[in-house]
Amino acid sequence: MIVHLNGKLVPRDQALVSVFDRGFLFGDGLYEGLRAFDGRVVAMDLHVERLRQGLAECRIAWDAAEMAGLTDELLRANNLRDAFIYWQVTRGTPGPGQAVRGRVPAGPMMPTVMGFCYPTSGLAQNAAPAVKRAVISQDTRWLRGRVKSISLLGGVLAAIEAHEHGADDAILVRDGLVAEGTSSNVFVALEDGFGGTRIATPSLQSAPILAGVTRDLLLAADPAIEERSISVRELVEAREIMLTGTLSMVTSVVEIGGRPVGTGRPGPCAAGLLELLLRLIHGGR
Numbered sequence: 170m171i172v173h174l175n176g177k178l179v180p181r182d183q184a185l186v187s188v189f190d191r192g193f194l195f196g197d198g199l200y201e202g203l204r205a206f207d208g209r210v211v212a213m214d215l216h217v218e219r220l221r222q223g224l225a226e227c228r229i230a231w232d233a234a235e236m237a238g239l240t241d242e243l244l245r246a247n248n249l250r251d252a253f254i255y256w257q258v259t260r261g262t263p264g265p266g267q268a269v270r271g272r273v274p275a276g277p278m279m280p281t282v283m284g285f286c287y288p289t290s291g292l293a294q295n296a297a298p299a300v301k302r303a304v305i306s307q308d309t310r311w312l313r314g315r316v317k318s319i320s321l322l323g324g325v326l327a328a329i330e331a332h333e334h335g336a337d338d339a340i341l342v343r344d345g346l347v348a349e350g351t352s353s354n355v356f357v358a359l360e361d362g363f364g365g366t367r368i369a370t371p372s373l374q375s376a377p378i379l380a381g382v383t384r385d386l387l388l389a390a391d392p393a394i395e396e397r398s399i400s401v402r403e404l405v406e407a408r409e410i411m412l413t414g415t416l417s418m419v420t421s422v423v424e425i426g427g428r429p430v431g432t433g434r435p436g437p438c439a440a441g442l443l444e445l446l447l448r449l450i451h452g453g454r
């Protein structure tokens with residue numbers, strides 16, 4: 170595996186970072202997860218914009234637009250066309266003589282920029298939604314959910330607890346409202362009161378969640394999907410629950426808290442969302 174580290178492409182065992190890097194000591198950094206199919210990255214513009222906004226909020230000086238060219242270079246260096254690509258930008262490492270534990274950075278620093286990629290399935294292998302069993306977990310993470318922070322301890326613990334309970338993942342809830350998955354956004358299919366189904370996803374105002382790129386693509390493509398607050402009760406009574414994300418695309422949650430969701434099998438809304446996403450990607454999004 171060839172890794173990008175601070176402008177250089179190096180073998181993975183040579184991709185070494187100081188233990189005083191603020192990403193390591195404080196979780197003081199951001200990341201992006203991208204997906205390439207047949208050598209083309211899905212929605213690179215949206216990933217760049219999200220990283221740009223996060224860097225600005227965190228006052229880390231790096232030009233997020235560089236991620237596009239660096240990604241192509243990294244994919245070529247690893248000889249990959251279907252891949253997951255991870256980028257991490259931390260505030261950097263204090264220089265000799267600079268304080269290493271100050272919350273306020275000792276002075277201007279060169280951000281540490283690191284990227285790697287690994288092979289994933291091609292588009293043709295993603296024709297059906299993946300399936301998961303989930304538990305409901307209280308969202309104990311920080312309130313700046315829009316920032317794609319590398320400090321993932323809250324999500325990590327929720328996922329570990331889900332596994333300890335024999336489930337695959339956790340759906341996080343806060344103040345009685347659905348937030349998101351540990352590494353995905355949540356969509357629910359609800360009865361519309363007229364015998365039909367409508368699809369909804371938590372609005373960015375209803376909970377501190379990530380504006381997922383997959384979520385954004387689906388919302389832009391299907392104006393019928395509602396963005397609003399979703400109660401825990403609506404979640405457990407939903408006909409279908411779906412998780413969306415760059416890596417997992419569309420996953421059908423067939424069990425929530427030990428009880429079947431709807432029929433207990435992936436339903437038409439999960440299939441429909443995945444079909445829409447595949448169409449967008451095929452169409453060059």
Ligand code: PDD
Nearest residue numbers: 202351352353354379381382383414415
């Ligand atoms: N995670 N919410 C959270 C908390 C996430 O970590 C992710 C993605 C998403 C979905 O965002 P997107 O559609 O842009 O991938 C929502 C990435 C893939 C990860 O941690 O690897």
